[in-house]
Amino acid sequence: MDWVKGFYSRTGSWWGRAESRGTERDQRRVALLHEYAGPGPHRVLELGAGYGTTAAATAAAGHDVTAVEITDRVDFATADTYTLVRDDFYRVRLPGRFDVVTYWNGFGVGSDEDQRVLLRRIAGEWLRPGGVALIDICNPFVWARWDGDEEHRLPRPEDGYEYELFERTTFDPETCTAYDTWWEAGRPDDKITQVLRCYTPADLDLLLAGTGLRRSAIAGGGRALLDDNHEYLAVLTPTVA
Template identity: 70%
Template structure:
């Protein structure tokens, strides 16, 4: 996973001026937290907080948030951390595979990042959530990359032109590939004037069934899946859910301790 800090720091410099702001996506995540963890307030651990927008929105909703981010994207969160009343926001610029935290949390969240690394890496993180961070009655909410959509994007190419008025200063190209054997997507980007300086993120995708297998031995169990605005228990899959799942590149896995 040596590519992680460089990829997200560089793309953060491309997109941060435009995207480091709280949007409806952040508020939706806060609503999901309330639906699955209860009204609270809760102590919340957010892993891989990126620009810190969701962490700030969660804190402003009254929760006490500890947000961990390895890259310098966390620098954007400094502006949010100064105004989070009525809750609190603590920023930790460290690797969440190594960080030591002195308390447990009623909720652990990981938005738009699970799947970086190998299956063994995911299990190592899941074990930390269960054994070190999550309270016995707590809940973990984790975005999981959906293989059905990423497979459909195999070979897609995108050209993004600059839009300075919105904060996008760079002309960028993107190519997405998907390996059906390893169920892994590779998302490659480069600046128009630097075609020899490509950077890629490698994303392991999991169907709900694959995720259930991954969870074995981690101390966590899958209790619900949220796709778009719909939630269901994995055992109650019925006609219509499969079509809904194919529409979204991610779904939220709701996990609890065994």
């Protein structure tokens, strides 16, 4: 996972001015939290918080939020309403337990065993009995359809997108892994790639075995896997209440 910090820090420098502002997506995430965890108020742990926009929206809804992020994207965050911890969530130590653990748009970096390590930490260290974890899972059906696609993204400085970029997507069907490669138009030999392990719900159930968590729902039901969303939300609960 050596690529993670560099990839998200660099892409954050490309997009941070545009994407560090709160959007409707953050409000949708808060609504999903309320749907599956109840209105609260809750003690919430957000893993991989990025620019902190969802953490801020969650705090604004009345929750006590701790957000963990390792990359330079936190330089764009305004953490005056929640607790921001700049650290690696595979190593960070956090006090107490949480009613809700969220991981929006990020699960799947590293090996299957890396995912299990994180899932065991959620179940064994962070999530209180009766709590719920909400985790976005890369949708293999959509990433597979994107195999071989290449996009040319022109700058939109008025919206905060200042770089001319290219993106190429490939998908390995044997390992169910997506490779999402980016480069600046003027630097074609300086490419960066994120590597995303994708899981069907059946694969996710196998991954969860022995971690202390089980899948209790998929937001939107199984049909959510067949639309154009590159990820689906898995609702996880402790195997022992």
